[in-house]
Amino acid sequence: MCESGDTTVEDDFIVIIKAISDTLVTRGKTLALAESCTGGYIANAITNLPGTSRFLPWELSVIQQKQSRQCLASVQICSKDTVRSVRRPPPGDRQEIKRQASLEALRFLEGVLNSWT
Numbered sequence: 139m140c141e142s143g144d145t146t147v148e149d150d151f152i153v154i155i156k157a158i159s160d161t162l163v164t165r166g167k168t169l170a171l172a173e174s175c176t177g178g179y180i181a182n183a184i185t186n187l188p189g190t191s192r193f194l195p196w197e198l199s200v201i202q203q204k205q206s207r208q209c210l211a212s213v214q215i216c217s218k219d220t221v222r223s224v225r226r227p228p229p230g231d232r233q234e235i236k237r238q239a240s241l242e243a244l245r246f247l248e249g250v251l252n253s254w255t
Contacts, residue, residue: 162193173196179240
């Protein structure tokens with residue numbers, strides 16, 4: 139586990155995912171994921187908690203950058219800026235990169251959901 143202050147990254151995932159889950163279920167909303175450089179890490183983290191199907195009807199993991207952009211553009215669920223933002227991750231420990239990118243994406247999502255008061 140990667141230590142982050144007094145908690146582990148996995149603890150951070152649980153707290154954020156529970157907050158996201160509660161917000162989505164309370165508001166009757168769902169979440170659809172399209173992952174690339176995170177390799178399904180976000181969906182894996184979310185589906186480790188019970189009740190995921192209440193707010194996560196589908197998840198897509200496309201590994202190659204070109205196919206990821208094509209898929210996101212073809213289903214027209216993302217803006218052109220989002221599709222263009224699909225980038226190759228920096229070099230380094232791939233598992234740690236996926237973990238940190240996933241955690242940052244979940245924090246961003248939590249912030250967006252909190253702004254929808």
